[in-house]
Amino acid sequence: DAKTTQPPSMDCAEGRAANLPCNHSTISGNEYVYWYRQIHSQGPQYIIHGLKNNETNEMASLIITEDRKSSTLILPHATLRDTAVYYCIVRVEGIAYDKVIFGPGTSLSVIP
């Protein structure tokens, strides 16, 4: 089972910041928070990941609370091409492979 909970859907106006929340209250100390997104009928795309510090890259920012029980993915200036399903994932460390368990995600609609 997925170890995260996310709202099923969100809307965001084009050009505004999209803030996508994720709860992961049972996260372990050595587990990372990963974000992927899936545009309709395409494969998931990696966005960003973090352990406990806030992270930023060319796509997004990741804010993780101090207790690590929740996080927020921020798309600073949402465009129509950001319309997708966003998955928040807690990475389960397996033996010699990376086992990623996806939940239902948040369907983000960017509105003109």
Place this chain on the structure above:
Amino acid sequence: ETGVTQTPRHLVMGMTNKKSLKCEQHLGHNAMYWYKQSAKKPLELMFVYNFKEQTENNSVPSRFSPECPNSSHLFLHLHTLQPEDSALYLCASSQGGGDRLETQYFGPGTRLLVL
């Protein structure tokens, strides 16, 4: 373009047919994965291969048979499928596991319809 390719992109097959899905990664990764995504459902992990060895079989029916001849290629052989097997089948690859901060890179998927 993620460096992971899948063929065919679309496939229609009857329940008595035998077909194969192909995945190829050009990233030098050593782990490859098959996922299934049914309509309005989350991705489901099916199989994991690490260094050509199968390390995970997530209770997948035997009508799905994976094959990994080398670290760059992964196949999913299909036979006597059911209509409920219609889904998007996604392949992914990653550098490895353990403590490394690798991520999975996904292919575009094969849209399968079983009639």
